[in-house]
Amino acid sequence: MQKLLIVGCGDVARRLLPRLLGHYRVFALVRDPEQLAFWRDKGAKPLLADLDRPASLHRIAGLAEIIVHLAPPATLRPSGEAGDRRDTRTRWLLAALARGVSLPQRIVYISTSGVYGDCAGDRVDETRATCPGSARAHRRVDAERQLRDFGRRGVVVSILRAPGIYAADRLPLERLRRGVAALRQADDVYTNHIHADDLAQMTCAALRYGRSNRAYNATDDSEIRMGDYFDLVADHFGLPRVPRLPCAEARQQLSPLQWSFMSESRRLQNQRIKKELRVRLHYPRVEDGVAAAANSDDVEKDTRS
Structure with missing residues (x-):
């Protein structure tokens, strides 16, 4: 049974783990000691290490044939680094993997559709050049570049570019309660979504079918504007x-981070995940996922009090 290492043990990793057990011997790189018991109890072998502390990564060299890289770049610039557009976490991860007797056979990386920048509402497939509009998107482009370079050493690297990830417990309910404004219809932007369970499914598909140095738009079939998405959730x-x-x-009222999401508009195309990764979406449209969430026990039903 092949060994698989999960790097970045957040929500998507927790949804992914049950799909991996029985097919791989799963290791989980955990930075919080309090999370060790959780991953052990769920069937993985946790390793205490931190991508922001390169010296802690020595145990992963040559450990696993398969790497699932879910860790986002660091938000703040590490001390001593020049600039804020480099993903040092991916740099340290790949440096640790390169010290093994053998390299991993395959890496699947969860990136972001933010690498495309603002596309003025155009339909966007994976052949479109990246044009990041924020420092965090630049860090994602840097991570992709590092991984592609690593892939040229004989490692199959597949990149899933995910848009807004949602689930029953990942909806903008608090934003709606606070009444944070959206753009009027004439100015509104297209936004893209993927349910967290479908992203976990896509990750498994990429482990089996992902092509080398290939990017995939990990999005559902929706074409919805951001304000209409907020209305959809509010109504449900x-x-x-x-x-x-x-x-x-809106720009005067919103935080710079909130505004950055409202200043980019694109409609992602997802034919590649269907044709190459053979994915069948459980929640084909964001309307399906929000409706299911409204009937879930994971969220509040009466939110007006």
């Missing part, structure tokens, strides 16, 4: 719809 959960503002007013 009995919350008031948020105010709609023109761009100039």
